[in-house]
């Protein structure tokens with residue numbers, strides 16, 4: 001059984017205390033729910049000098065209205081998302097993804113901030129959050145900034161930072177999340193996640209985002225699929241057009257045949273749901 005080596009453990013109660021500890025430590029590691037971090041501690045050769053728990057920083061926790069949208073604190077657990085009426089009614093795809101993530105004990109520990117900040121390709125929430133137009137707030141000892149989640153995920157310049165929260169615009173978006181796993185086991189992680197969102201307008205849908213988590217590379221936006229749905233009269237979208245758009249996106253993004261097939265099934269299903277949808 002792996003034995004943990006020595007490290008200093010800190011449990012700050014304010015963000016500024018957390019940021020000071022992070023700045024001073026030689027090799028710090030932040031700990032949120034610990035579902036990734038604790039495994040890392042047992043297995044990694046790069047060992048931290050200091051482990052800084054975020055759990056007692058109240059300012060990082062909660063779901064509340066903010067400006068034209070909502071703010072979700074980084075240490076809000078996945079179980080809290082899956083239990084929130086506000087998330088269920090305002091952001092159905094995030095609700096769906098949270099309810100299906102891992103198992104009950106994992107959802108009780110795991111946080112939304114840890115899901116994003118781990119930067120693993122296969123996790124569920126980044127595709128969903130990008131499709132919903134999420135921005136994230138990031139703090140370092142020197143500054144606090146708000147950037148789009150896409151920029152945060154593709155930019156490695158963030159060092160010694162604490163992700164403090166996620167901002168979601170409230171736009172009455174329709175949103176869907178389709179999740180596929182290799183096995184039928186409850187605990188299995190996604191091999192493909194398809195997040196779709198758009199605003200229903202008349203016979204069509206606008207401001208469409210279709211983001212795919214392929215589990216093997218950064219998130220991919222399906223631009224041809226987005227263009228096909230954007231502003232179109234939904235009744236006129238047919239299976240052939242949809243297949244063509246998916247194939248064009250697949251060429252640009254190197255999706256394999258199995259995932260292309262799953263995408264076809266998901267998006268045909270989605271197109272039928274949207275055609276029948278009356279706001």
Ligand SMILES: Cc1cc2nc3c(=O)[nH]c(=O)nc-3n(C[C@H](O)[C@H](O)[C@H](O)COP(=O)(O)OP(=O)(O)OC[C@H]3O[C@@H](n4cnc5c(N)ncnc54)[C@H](O)[C@@H]3O)c2cc1C
Pocket residue numbers: 029030031032033034035036037038054074075078100101102103106109110111112113114115116117118122123124125161162163164187188189190
């Ligand atoms: C059995 C099992 C099943 C799982 N199934 C799924 C699944 O189906 N879908 C899925 O998406 N994930 C799954 N996970 C992965 C994991 O549980 C989640 O991704 C979880 O959300 C990570 O959050 P955490 O709070 O536990 O992060 P931690 O383990 O505490 O941290 C993860 C990383 O992020 C950093 N970090 C955490 N919070 C912050 C912050 N606020 N600012 C900056 N850095 C931070 C930590 O330093 C660490 O490097 C599973 C894990 C296990 C063990």
